Amino acid sequence: MSDQDTEPSVLIVGTGIFGTSTAYHLAKSYANPSRITVIDRTPSPPEPAASTDxxxxxxxxxxxxxYCDLAHEALHAWATWPELKPFYHQxxxxxxxxxxxxxxxxxxxVFRDRGHDPTKDVPLEDVEKNWNGIxxxxxxxxxxxxxxxxEAGWCDASAGTASMMEAAQKYGVNYVTGCVAELCLSDGRVRCVRTTSGEECGADMIVLATGAWTSSILSPIEDQLGIAEEDRVERQAQAAGVAVAHYKMSAAEMDQLSEMPVVVYGEEGEVIPPPASNRLLKYTNSNTFTNTITTESGHRISVPPTRDQHVVSERLKRETRAAMSSRVMPTFTHGKEEEYWRLCWDAFTPTQNWLLSRHPSSSLSNLYLAIGGSFHSYKFLPISGKYMANVLSGKGNGAEKDEAWQWKKGNDGRRGAHEKTKPHRELCDLEHDVATSPANL
Structure with a gap:
C-alpha cells in the first residue's frame, strides 16, 4: 500500500492564518495533497477578515x-519566501x-538576552523631527x-494570505466554498461538516480554524454531548473585537509618508503605513470588547455580531477619533472624514497563547482546533501551520510548545504574550445608537 493510500484525509474549516498555513504545510508534506480540503464561506481568496486585512x-x-523566537523564525520567512517576500515591507x-x-x-x-538588540532610544523631543516630520x-x-x-515592518495581509492559499492549491489542496451550518457526529467522531446549502464534507481529521466564530460552531455540539461549562471551548477562547479606522491619503501625503514606520501609540493603538495600492492609513483602537450572547440552551458565549462588520457605532467612532484625529499624527487625520470603518474580530485566549490541539472529548476524537490569534498572530502565517501539522501527525512540537498550545485547565498564572488587548468591555455597551445582534442563537 502506498503512502498516498495511508495518509489521513484532512478537512480544514476556515482560511485565515491557521487554516491557510496548515493547508500549505500539509500539502508540502503529503504524497497526495488532494487528500486535504479547505472550506470557507467565501471563494478563494477569502473576503476581508482578521487574516485578510x-x-x-x-x-x-x-x-x-x-514568541520572540517564533517571530524571528517567521520574519525570516517573510523576508525570503517567494510566496511572501513581495508583500513584506521592513x-x-x-x-x-x-x-x-x-x-x-x-x-x-528579551532582545538583549538573545544576544541581538536592534532597538535604539528615541528622545521624545525628537519624535516629531524624524521620518519627514509625519x-x-x-x-x-x-x-x-x-x-x-x-527590523520591524508590515505586510499586505490580504495578498499574503491569498498567496499562501494559492500555493497550497497548486500543490493539490481542494478549496470548497460553503458556510458551515453544523458538525455531524457518529460513533465518537465528527462524521462531516454540513453547510447551509446541505452539502456534506467529511474527512479522517477535522480542523476548526474558525477564529472568533468557534464558540458558535461548537456550542450546539457541546449541548448535544452535555459537556460541562468549564470544559467548553468558550473557556479556551473568546471572540473579541477592535474598531479600525481608515483614512485616504492624497498623492502629496503619500510622498510625505514614504519613510513612515509603524507607529505604536503605547497601549492605545497603532498606525500602519498606507499601501500604495489603496493609500489607506489605518489606525487600530486597541481597546477591545466582546459580544456575549445567551444561547437557547442558556449558555453564555461570545460571537461576532451577525450584521455587516463595517457598521460601527458613533460612540466607538468618537472614542477612536479622539485618539487618531487629535493625538496621533493629526497632520494627516485631523478634520478628515474616514474612508471607512470596520470591526475586526479574533479568538482571544486567556494567556494569548494559541490553541493547537485535539479536542479532549472522547466523543470528538478526530476534531482538532487551530485558533487563538489574540490580535498578535498574523505575522506567524508562514510557520503556524508547520506546528499544527505536527499536532495532526502526532509528533508534537516539543515540551514547551505543546504545553503552551494545549487544551488548558485554567490559567497557569503566567503573563500573557499580548496582555494589552485583553477585552474588558461588551459591544452592546458601546453601541446604543446601533441595532445589536440578536440575543439568542
Missing part, C-alpha cells in the same frame, strides 16, 4: 522569549512607552520614552 504588523518585539517601527509601563523595557530585555503635533503627554526598531 489590508495590512498587518510584522515584528519580533515581544516581552515573551517564546519600514521599522517606533514604540512609545507610557509612563509607569514596563512593557518596552521587558521587550528590549508625527508633528502628536500628543506625547503621558509618555516616558520611545524606542525605534528598524
Amino acid at each position: 489590508i495590512n498587518k504588523i510584522i515584528r519580533a518585539d515581544y516581552s515573551s522569549p517564546f 519600514t521599522g517601527w517606533i514604540n512609545l512607552g507610557e509612563k509607569g509601563s514596563d512593557l518596552p523595557e521587558r521587550i528590549r530585555k 508625527m508633528k503635533g502628536t500628543d506625547l503627554k503621558g509618555f516616558q520614552d520611545a524606542y525605534w526598531n528598524p
Whole structure:
C-alpha cells in the first residue's frame, strides 16, 4: 500500500492564518495533497477578515522569549519566501512607552538576552523631527520614552494570505466554498461538516480554524454531548473585537509618508503605513470588547455580531477619533472624514497563547482546533501551520510548545504574550445608537 493510500484525509474549516498555513504545510508534506480540503464561506481568496486585512504588523518585539523566537523564525520567512517576500515591507517601527509601563523595557530585555538588540532610544523631543516630520503635533503627554526598531515592518495581509492559499492549491489542496451550518457526529467522531446549502464534507481529521466564530460552531455540539461549562471551548477562547479606522491619503501625503514606520501609540493603538495600492492609513483602537450572547440552551458565549462588520457605532467612532484625529499624527487625520470603518474580530485566549490541539472529548476524537490569534498572530502565517501539522501527525512540537498550545485547565498564572488587548468591555455597551445582534442563537 502506498503512502498516498495511508495518509489521513484532512478537512480544514476556515482560511485565515491557521487554516491557510496548515493547508500549505500539509500539502508540502503529503504524497497526495488532494487528500486535504479547505472550506470557507467565501471563494478563494477569502473576503476581508482578521487574516485578510489590508495590512498587518510584522515584528519580533515581544516581552515573551517564546514568541520572540517564533517571530524571528517567521520574519525570516517573510523576508525570503517567494510566496511572501513581495508583500513584506521592513519600514521599522517606533514604540512609545507610557509612563509607569514596563512593557518596552521587558521587550528590549528579551532582545538583549538573545544576544541581538536592534532597538535604539528615541528622545521624545525628537519624535516629531524624524521620518519627514509625519508625527508633528502628536500628543506625547503621558509618555516616558520611545524606542525605534528598524527590523520591524508590515505586510499586505490580504495578498499574503491569498498567496499562501494559492500555493497550497497548486500543490493539490481542494478549496470548497460553503458556510458551515453544523458538525455531524457518529460513533465518537465528527462524521462531516454540513453547510447551509446541505452539502456534506467529511474527512479522517477535522480542523476548526474558525477564529472568533468557534464558540458558535461548537456550542450546539457541546449541548448535544452535555459537556460541562468549564470544559467548553468558550473557556479556551473568546471572540473579541477592535474598531479600525481608515483614512485616504492624497498623492502629496503619500510622498510625505514614504519613510513612515509603524507607529505604536503605547497601549492605545497603532498606525500602519498606507499601501500604495489603496493609500489607506489605518489606525487600530486597541481597546477591545466582546459580544456575549445567551444561547437557547442558556449558555453564555461570545460571537461576532451577525450584521455587516463595517457598521460601527458613533460612540466607538468618537472614542477612536479622539485618539487618531487629535493625538496621533493629526497632520494627516485631523478634520478628515474616514474612508471607512470596520470591526475586526479574533479568538482571544486567556494567556494569548494559541490553541493547537485535539479536542479532549472522547466523543470528538478526530476534531482538532487551530485558533487563538489574540490580535498578535498574523505575522506567524508562514510557520503556524508547520506546528499544527505536527499536532495532526502526532509528533508534537516539543515540551514547551505543546504545553503552551494545549487544551488548558485554567490559567497557569503566567503573563500573557499580548496582555494589552485583553477585552474588558461588551459591544452592546458601546453601541446604543446601533441595532445589536440578536440575543439568542
